Amino acid sequence: MKKVWAIIRKDIITELRTKELLTSMLTFSLLVTVIFSFAFGFSTGLVRLAIPAMLWITFTFAGVLGLSRSFALEKEGNAVLGLLLTPTDRSLIYFGKMISNAVFVFIVGLIIVPMFVLFFNLDFLGTLLPLIPVMFLGSLGFVSVGTLFSAMAVNTRLREVLLPILLFPIIIPLIVSAVKLSGLVLEGKPLSDGASALQLLVAFDIIFIAACAVVFEYVIEES
Amino acid sequence: MRDSLTANEYDIKAEGLGKTFGPVEALRGVDLSVKKGEFYTLFGPNGAGKTTFIKILSTLAKPSSGSLTIAGRDAVKDPDGVRGVTGVVSHDPFLYENLSAFENIRFFGAMYGVLDADVRAAELIDRVGLGKRTHDLVRTFSRGMKQRLAVARAIVHNPSILLLDEPYTGLDQHGAGVFGEMLTMLKSDRRTILMTTHNIDEGLDRSDRVGILAGGRMVYESRREGLDREAFREIYLSKVERS
Amino acid sequence: MRKALAVITFVLMAASVYAAFVYAPTEPKMGHIQRIFYIHMGTVWVATAAFILVFVSSIMYLWKGTRKWDILAYCSAEIGVLFLTITILTGSIWAKPVWGTWWTWDPQLTTTFILWILYIVYLVLRSSAGSDAKKAKFAAVFGIIAFIDLPLVYASVRVMRGISPVVFGPGGGGIAPQMMHALLINLAACSLLFVLLLKERMDLERMGDELMALKTREG
Numbered sequence: 001m002k003k004v005w006a007i008i009r010k011d012i013i014t015e016l017r018t019k020e021l022l023t024s025m026l027t028f029s030l031l032v033t034v035i036f037s038f039a040f041g042f043s044t045g046l047v048r049l050a051i052p053a054m055l056w057i058t059f060t061f062a063g064v065l066g067l068s069r070s071f072a073l074e075k076e077g078n079a080v081l082g083l084l085l086t087p088t089d090r091s092l093i094y095f096g097k098m099i100s101n102a103v104f105v106f107i108v109g110l111i112i113v114p115m116f117v118l119f120f121n122l123d124f125l126g127t128l129l130p131l132i133p134v135m136f137l138g139s140l141g142f143v144s145v146g147t148l149f150s151a152m153a154v155n156t157r158l159r160e161v162l163l164p165i166l167l168f169p170i171i172i173p174l175i176v177s178a179v180k181l182s183g184l185v186l187e188g189k190p191l192s193d194g195a196s197a198l199q200l201l202v203a204f205d206i207i208f209i210a211a212c213a214v215v216f217e218y219v220i221e222e223s
Numbered sequence: 224m225r226d227s228l229t230a231n232e233y234d235i236k237a238e239g240l241g242k243t244f245g246p247v248e249a250l251r252g253v254d255l256s257v258k259k260g261e262f263y264t265l266f267g268p269n270g271a272g273k274t275t276f277i278k279i280l281s282t283l284a285k286p287s288s289g290s291l292t293i294a295g296r297d298a299v300k301d302p303d304g305v306r307g308v309t310g311v312v313s314h315d316p317f318l319y320e321n322l323s324a325f326e327n328i329r330f331f332g333a334m335y336g337v338l339d340a341d342v343r344a345a346e347l348i349d350r351v352g353l354g355k356r357t358h359d360l361v362r363t364f365s366r367g368m369k370q371r372l373a374v375a376r377a378i379v380h381n382p383s384i385l386l387l388d389e390p391y392t393g394l395d396q397h398g399a400g401v402f403g404e405m406l407t408m409l410k411s412d413r414r415t416i417l418m419t420t421h422n423i424d425e426g427l428d429r430s431d432r433v434g435i436l437a438g439g440r441m442v443y444e445s446r447r448e449g450l451d452r453e454a455f456r457e458i459y460l461s462k463v464e465r466s
Numbered sequence: 467m468r469k470a471l472a473v474i475t476f477v478l479m480a481a482s483v484y485a486a487f488v489y490a491p492t493e494p495k496m497g498h499i500q501r502i503f504y505i506h507m508g509t510v511w512v513a514t515a516a517f518i519l520v521f522v523s524s525i526m527y528l529w530k531g532t533r534k535w536d537i538l539a540y541c542s543a544e545i546g547v548l549f550l551t552i553t554i555l556t557g558s559i560w561a562k563p564v565w566g567t568w569w570t571w572d573p574q575l576t577t578t579f580i581l582w583i584l585y586i587v588y589l590v591l592r593s594s595a596g597s598d599a600k601k602a603k604f605a606a607v608f609g610i611i612a613f614i615d616l617p618l619v620y621a622s623v624r625v626m627r628g629i630s631p632v633v634f635g636p637g638g639g640g641i642a643p644q645m646m647h648a649l650l651i652n653l654a655a656c657s658l659l660f661v662l663l664l665k666e667r668m669d670l671e672r673m674g675d676e677l678m679a680l681k682t683r684e685g
Contacts, residue, residue, distance in 0.1 A: 006333035014321045017360075073321070077361075077369075082317030082376060084283060086334035087303035145611065152604045157594060165590065166608060169583045170615050173622035180625055197625050204618055211614055215607045218528050222284045222600060245599065246679035 003088050007096025008103070014073065015104065021069055025062040025108045030115065032058045037119055047120055052182035056138070056175050059112055063105045063142055064167060067150040068160040070101055075154055080220070090217035094147065098209070101143040109135040122186065130185045134201075138178040141205040145170050148212040151219045177201040234259045234384050234415040235280065239289035242275050242439075249275040251439040252289065257417050257432075259383075262410055264426040264447075265419045267436035268463050273419040276436065277388040280417070281311045294384060307335070309384045310377030314392035316369040318376060320362040324348050327361060328375050335380035347375040351405065367398025374405055385409060387418040391425050403428065423456055435462050468665065475658040482508070482655040485648035493645075499563050504648050506556040508656030509549040510578075516546030516660065517585065517613065524609035527602070533675070536602045539609055540592050541667040545660060547585045554582060573623040580619050584612040 015021055036054050040047045074080040074097075083093060113131050117124050146167055153163040177197035184194045191198060235257040242250040249272045257263045267273045278284040279291065282302040291298040293305045311317075318327050325344055332340030348357050351371040361369060370390065377385060387406075391399055406429055410416060419436075420426040427433065427447065433455070435443040442462045445455075486504040493500035519542040527535035557575070558568045569575065588608050595601030 003334055003336075006330055010319065010322065010326070010330045013326060014319065018321050073319075076320050078313075078315040078317050079319045081283060081313070081315070082331060083334065085281060085306060085309075085311050085317070086331065087306040087336070088334055089303075148607070148611070152607065156591075156601060156604070162591070165587055169580060169587055170611060172580055173615065173618035176622040176625055196621075200618065200621050200625060203621075207614060207618070208611070211611060215528065215610060218603050219607055222278065246675070246682045 003092050004096045004099065007083075007093065008100045011070070011097070011100035012103070015100075020073075021066045021104050022107065024069065025066045025104070026111060028065055029058050029062045029108065029112050032061065033112070033115055033119055048186070051116060051120055051122070051186055052179045055112065055116055055182055056179050059109055059135075059138070060142060060168070060171065060175065061164075062108055062112070063139075063146065064164050066104055066108070067101060067143065067146040067167075068153060068163045070097070070104075070147075071150040071154040072160075084220065090220060091213040093220065094213050094216035097151075098143055098147040098212075101147050102139050105143055106136060106139040109139055123188075126188060127185060130191055131182060133191070134178055134181045134185065137198075137201045137205055138174060141174045141201065141208060142171060144205060144208040144212050148216055148219060151216070155219075173200060174204050177204070232258060233292070234261075234294055235263075235417060236292045237280070237289065238291075240276070240279060240286050240291060241288035242272070242279060242284065243287045249439055250279075250286075253436070253439070253441055255434065255441060257415055259415055260413045261431045262416045262429050263418070264430040264433045265417065265436055266421065266423065266426055266433065266459055267419065268421055271436045271463075272439040273436055274388055277311070277313070277386050277417075277419060281309060281386050282306055307380065308382050309386060310380070310382040311386045311388070312370070312373050312377045312390045313388040314390065316361075316373040316376075318361050318369060318372060321360060323358045323360055324353055324364075324372050324375075325357045327372065328379055331376045332379045337380055340379075343379060344375075347379060348372070351375045352401070365398070366393050367395065367401060370394060370398065370402055371405060374402075374409070378409070382414070384415045385417070387416065389420055390418065391420060391422060399425065423452070423459060427452060427455065435459060437463050437465075471658070471662050471665070475655070475662050478651065478655040478658055482648070482652040485651045490644050490648035491642050496564050499560055502556050502560050504652040505656075506553055506560065507649060508652040509556070510553040511653055512656045512660045513546045513550035513553060513581075515657070516542045516549065517581070520546065520585070520588070520609045521613035524606035524613075527606045528610075531599075533599075536599075536606065537668050537671045538664075539606060540602075541664055541671060543585050543588050543592065543609065544667065545663050547582065547589060549656070549660070550578070550582050550585070554578060573620070576623040577616075577620045580623075581616065584615065588612060 033054075036050075036058070037047070040050065071080075074083070084090075110132070113128060113135065114124075116122065117127055146163075149166045149170075150163055153159060153161075153166065156162055177194075177200040180197040181191060181194045181201070184191065233256045235255065237253055237255045240250055240253040240255075241248070253272075253276060255263075255265070265273060265276070275284065279286050280293065280298070282298055282305050285299060294308045296304040296308075298305045319330070322330065325348060328344035328347055329340045332343050337343050345357065348354060351374055353368060353371060353375075356364070356368065361372065364372065390402065394402055403425070406416070406418075410429055418426065418430075427450075430447045432444070432446055433450065434441055434445075435458070442465075443458060482504065486501050490501065490504070492498060520539045523535045523539040523542065527539060557578075561570070562568050588605060591608050592602065592605035595605055
């Protein structure tokens with residue numbers, strides 16, 4: 001547990017210093033949101049229906065940016081080898097990286113939502129509060145697979161290009177259920193109306209956190 | 224009885240160690256033993272398999288064949304046990320560029336399960352002569368300073384065995400001198416040290432025993448005592464050429 | 467042995483074509499187009515079996531680390547994608563006259579489509595690895611994660627609503643026994659074809675390994 005915390009603390013210190021991950025993710029989200037509003041030509045009726053999908057497209061694409069950078073930082077000076085030399089269970093390294101990635105991605109989510117509220121004139125409190133748990137579960141599932149795949153992608157010839165190709169087909173269930181739930185929230189309905197989507201989201205998180213923690217060692221270790 | 228004696232006598236014992244990458248054979252049955260407290264230098268040209276060998280010894284890679292015992296532990300079956308008693312310095316520093324010297328060593332201390340990682344980190348950074356730069360980012364360090372900090376990282380958990388893989392790479396005259404002094408210090412701590420290098424002058428200086436690895440095989444082994452520098456250079460060149 | 471397998475496969479394939487086009491009666495509602503379903507079912511069955519094989523051999527590869535499991539996973543995925551492509555094409559051809567459209571985002575079709583994409587991504591990852599053991603492990607990891615993802619994908623497309631296809635409709639009063647025979651012959655023929663292709667493809671991969679070994683030995 002102490003070791004997981006040490007990894008998280010290291011990543012947070014690094015991020016507070018460089019601000020690389022958050023700035024790149026947030027700038028990207030802002031740009032995409034602006035482009036979306038231009039593309040829809042401010043026709044509010046049309047936009048309203050598309051908001052949940054736009055929200056999650058913005059969020060996941062921004063997240064991919066952050067994830068690929070996160071493991072690239074471990075490769076600098078081969079620091080990751082120093083980490084592997086320590087007598088640390090590989091799944092603990094996974095949990096450390098996964099949690100710190102989740103923190104950053106969740107923060108981005110928490111900023112994107114008010115940004116959408118602002119740009120698309122949504123009901124502030126009614127939207128924001130119920131979206132937080134959806135954002136949280138979505139972030140968790142997204143980084144659970146994303147952390148595993150970014151460790152893979154950084155070791156291949158294609159590098160950052162590979163990450164979205166690997167990640168997006170896998171997270172389709174997550175996006176579907178998160179969009180469904182966000183849609184309910186925007187219509188002012190309670191989350192319990194989308195119980196099956198909520199169950200799916202939670203199942204996705206649990207299944208992939210467990211599975212990825214187990215296979216992580218094969219990704220990060222040399223053969 | 225005899226077995227336990229030999230197991231105690233050697234800190235590193237590799238027998239018939241082999242490693243293949245697909246069709247490529249990087250190591251072809253390497254036998255090597257290093258006694259407790261001994262400084263062993265392994266010479267070899269680039270591509271001889273030195274880095275692969277050190278990677279296997281440090282449990283970063285698994286051998287394809289053969290057995291490896293480090294400090295009495297089976298490196299394949301108990302890698303964490305081996306990791307706890309070995310420190311590694313490579314040509315890459317294995318440090319985080321965006322963390323300060325102190326944050327780096329404290330982090331690795333925590334990962335090794337060192338109890339007072341804060342205190343230990345400050346003390347070690349002083350010991351490798353970087354006390355004034357404790358809170359500067361590693362990004363701003365010279366190659367030589369990074370390498371000294373890498374030594375601090377490698378000994379943060381006070382390991383009895385040190386593995387050094389081409390540690391002189393990229394160091395200038397001054398940096399190499401300072402690093403040599405550090406090796407003397409490490410040796411005086413009575414640690415078992417295995418170093419690889421292709422530089423004969425740097426490698427011969429502190430060693431008790433030397434070996435030559437070429438083409439994935441051990442081709443020569445000798446005690447350092449009574450070994451003439453020029454004579455060894457001749458041997459090295461002839462062995463390397465033949466492989 | 468191999469020749470015998472090839473001959474039997476060929477005979478069975480011929481029989482399955484005969485069974486589908488001549489032996490089986492015409493389905494009263496859909497007409498002749500329904501006959502494409504025999505090959506459709508055969509290929510989707512093979513693809514499913516192939517992807518299960520990818521999953522199992524990926525686990526074995528991570529566990530044992532021996533190349534033969536890696537080869538099995540890779541070759542099985544290739545053939546699986548090939549058969550699933552045929553499944554999707556035949557399904558589209560069937561859907562055009564019956565549903566009036568080549569494609570619709572109904573749960574089964576969507577799941578199949580995502581399945582197809584997942585294993586194409588697997589192939590991209592695996593073929594970029596060559597004989598590099600570390601990258602082959604990446605592919606194995608992806609093969610495992612993708613398979614675990616399938617039930618979730620299926621559940622997720624059910625979360626979005628869709629129309630359910632009725633192939634051998636209960637409304638039609640059950641299926642004729644000749645239809646069942648034709649289906650079984652098709653399943654058997656496709657299975658044998660799969661085994662044959664897998665064997666050939668794995669031999670090819672092994673020969674590639676031997677060639678590589680010879681090349682490195684000769685410098």
